[in-house]
Amino acid sequence: MTEPKGPTWRAKWLGQKLRDLRKNKDLSIKDVADYLECGTTTVNRFEIGTFPVKSDALLSLMNLYGVAERGERAKLVHIAENVAQRGWWDTLVSDQDFADFLWAEHNSRRIADYQVSFYPGLLQHPDYAAALIKLGLPGDSQAEAAKFIEARLLRAELLRKQSGPTARFVIHEAVLFHRLPGVPDEVHTAQLEHLLRVSAYTNVQLRLLPLTSPSPTIYEVNGGFTILEMDESWPTLVHVETPVGAVVAETPDIDSFTGIYERLWQDAMDEKQTSAYLSEKLKEVER
Structure with a gap:
């Protein structure tokens, strides 16, 4: 199994919440360590997300910090349970940030995705996905390509x-x-057919942004991005791929992205127009 390196996003979120609660009570790390009868290093690791917070320690911390409201206690317990969650993304992906993105995608309730360079990962036909991944990895990375x-x-x-x-x-x-x-x-024909199939799912909406649309220029959108909305225990995330790696931001700092996405959505062809356009492109390919 390939274990992710470093603290996960969810571990960092839990740590940040615990740190905020401690500071709100004007307690030092030593105060907390004395209360838990552990070392200050352990408390510090709780707060940076590198050490798991066991259920008994979490309950003690909530009592110390005065977290009495049932809903707030439940949220913290829910986050702590998810910190320990492991899934296929941890066994197949060695990059921590990408593993975290896959975890968030898996746990999302709403997804908003815009792509300008390739088909979204969730909409890729298996043959297209395999070709794209192999082209993006060095020739000696066949094992890594198979995992991706x-x-x-x-x-x-x-x-x-x-x-x-x-x-x-x-x-x-x-x-x-x-x-x-x-x-x-x-392969490209199969990808178009796949888009039409998936866009027929009741939970999926697909729109094409025309070549003639000035929206990317007007809104200064130079690349693709994905917005993941999870339940209220977690912040909404925006994930942006850049040449130097992924950039992730969360609420409330992503209002500009959500606003831009809504404008792109409105400026794009509607679902019926998109389906008709894709069908016409398929006919052209088959002639």
Whole structure:
């Protein structure tokens, strides 16, 4: 098993909440350590997310910090339980940030995704996903590529689950014209067919942003991004891929992204227009 390196997002969130509660009570780390009868290093690790907070310690901390309201106690317990949660993303993905993104995606209730360079991961046909991943990894990384391909296939299951999230996708029309080098046309045709199938799911809405749309320029959107909304125990996240790695922000600092997404959504073709356009593109390919 490949274990994620460093503290997960959810461990950091729990640590931040515990740190805020301690400071609100004007307690030092030593005060807390004395109360728990442990070392200050243990308390510090709780707060930076590198050491799991066991249930008995969490209950003691909530009592010390005066967390008496039942709902607030339940939220902290829920977060602590999720800190210990492990899933397929931990066995297949060695990059901590990406593993965290997959965990958040898996636990989301609403997804809003915009892509301008490639088809969204959740909407990729298996053959397209395999080709894209292999092109993006060095030739000597076949084992790593196999793990990423398996992870991509497992991600796709999320949209088919009865309890899965509702998902909206905006894809820039330019993506339909991109061709992966060395990849046969049949793969790109299969990808278009796959888009039409998945867009028919009751929990999925798909729109294309026309090439002629000025929206990306007006709103200064230079790349794709994904907004993940989970239950109220967690912040809403925006995940942006950059050439130097992923950038993640959370509420309340992502209002600009949510606003831009809504504008892109309104400026895109509606679902019926998108479906008709994709069907027409398929006919052109098959001629």
